[in-house]
Amino acid sequence: MLANRFGPEFAQEYTNAHEGVDTNAASAEAMDLHNNAVRRRIAAEHPDASPEELATFVKEAVLRGDMVVVGPDGMLTPSDQVALGETGRAEGPPATGGTKPPPTDTEFTSGGYNPGSDGESYGTYDS
Template identity: 50%
Template sequence: MRATAARRTGRLGLTGLRDFKNIRDDAFATADGRFETDDRNDDHNDAFRHACWNALMTKKYGAEWTEKYTYAHEAIPGNNPEREAMDLHNNEVGRRIAREHPDAGEEELADLVEKAVRDGEMVVIPKGGGRLVFSDQVGPGGTGDPVLPAPEEDREAVSGWADSGGSGSGRRSGAGSGS
């Protein structure tokens, strides 16, 4: 976890940290129940998990806090650019779903996220990597293998980037902001 992300969770207190961990665990368990996977990376399970996690955090902490936390979280050293772009895009879809359905319960949010994965609103990394594809364009066995090298610089050190809570259209996002 990046220092910026750690500072954000540290402000939650002990009860808040337990709730935060439970949200993460719920996203993993729900993803595993809805999308079978071998390794939880680059596939539909991964896309669902990130969006569900963001939807649940948005419901609990608000979209602005969640966006700032997840941008800082994804700016980890050595994070493959395809994975970072995939995660940033899918995180935004989860936040959007939660904003559009403020009265939805956790199960309803999970259903909406699953629909978004199946309808191609999410992105995954296809075999051979080097790009992202919409989640309805490739089956579960056709994902994986990111190939682009990780950036050399520490992105948290880029002035203001990690705390900016940007729109997803900045030079580091890769996935664009239109989702």
């Protein structure tokens, strides 16, 4: 929904910004960055989808194995290969090497902000 309302560039910078914190295990960071990218792709493929439709598309991606999870062994595993409730814990040292995106002077544009106040239109583009 973030990508559809504010644009993919803003969504990427916003969702990736907190992943590089020094308490986030490298495997958790990698999982989140990958899954964020999949969700942004889903939003781009369905710019006029409602929140409920987006949730369905994300669930389908999980069931298809497009997402990754931390498996019982602590390793990243396609989401369709780990049973519900059987995920492991991301442990280990945090990632190093500059995972935080550099600050930019980019002016984010989404094609038209829609705060959703009308209750019907969830996309960012005028119909």
